[in-house]
Amino acid sequence: MKFFADTAEIAEIRELAETGLLDGVTTNPSLIHKAGRNFLEVVAEIAEAVSGPVSAEVVALDYDGMMREADVLRQIADNIAVKVPLTEPGLKACKVLTGDGTMVNVTLCFSAAQALLAAKAGATFISPFVGRLDDVGLSGMELISDIRMIYDNYDYETQILVASVRSPMHVVEAAKIGADVMTAPPKIIGQLFKHPLTDAGLAAFLKDWEATGQRIG
Numbered sequence: 245m246k247f248f249a250d251t252a253e254i255a256e257i258r259e260l261a262e263t264g265l266l267d268g269v270t271t272n273p274s275l276i277h278k279a280g281r282n283f284l285e286v287v288a289e290i291a292e293a294v295s296g297p298v299s300a301e302v303v304a305l306d307y308d309g310m311m312r313e314a315d316v317l318r319q320i321a322d323n324i325a326v327k328v329p330l331t332e333p334g335l336k337a338c339k340v341l342t343g344d345g346t347m348v349n350v351t352l353c354f355s356a357a358q359a360l361l362a363a364k365a366g367a368t369f370i371s372p373f374v375g376r377l378d379d380v381g382l383s384g385m386e387l388i389s390d391i392r393m394i395y396d397n398y399d400y401e402t403q404i405l406v407a408s409v410r411s412p413m414h415v416v417e418a419a420k421i422g423a424d425v426m427t428a429p430p431k432i433i434g435q436l437f438k439h440p441l442t443d444a445g446l447a448a449f450l451k452d453w454e455a456t457g458q459r460i461g
């Protein structure tokens with residue numbers, strides 16, 4: 245499973261990149277607002293800090309506007325994935341952009357029908373928002389299972405990028421289903437490392453090691 249960081253905070257991205265476990269980054273207009281940085285500048289910095297795909301989202305709602313913005317975004321770096329919303333103009337733009345060899349992340353997916361359309365439009369990534377579905381009493385993970393089944397039925401190459409991840413269990417459940425990618429805030433990625441038994445076991449090992457009076461090297 246690929247791990248993307250869902251943030252526009254360059255310091256957090258650099259820190260995660262140092263672990264060697266980071267495969268890409270996703271941003272959205274809300275995350276850019278939160279970072280308080282110039283959109284094009286921060287995306288360029290992120291694209292330099294990581295070698296994998298960096299999603300940068302268009303804000304136009306019409307096809308022509310999306311294509312104009314996509315042109316600006318894809319010129320930033322080779323690893324930019326243009327993010328478009330799951331709308332009719334968005335999928336039209338997706339089809340043309342992927343046909344040109346540009347990576348496209350189709351975002352704001354909330355149904356299997358939408359995911360099927362995105363695959364037909366040649367999307368590189370489909371982003372179903374699991375947390376936001378859970379928020380309204382629906383099952384985000386059921387959607388991931390449905391999309392996995394549909395994509396496998398037809399050998400669609402579109403990668404399932406699980407978004408709106410709110411807990412380590414979202415990551416584990418998505419991995420069990422076979423989602424290709426998950427994107428999560430750095431805080432959630434950090435939580436994946438943690439287990440109280442690891443901390444307790446480590447403390448006990450170190451105590452016993454000290455009692456031996458030995459050193460390594």
Ligand code: G3P
Pocket residue numbers: 250270271272373375376407408409427
């Ligand atoms: O990047 C899109 C998605 O991950 C947003 O997550 O927590 O705002 O629902 P959230």
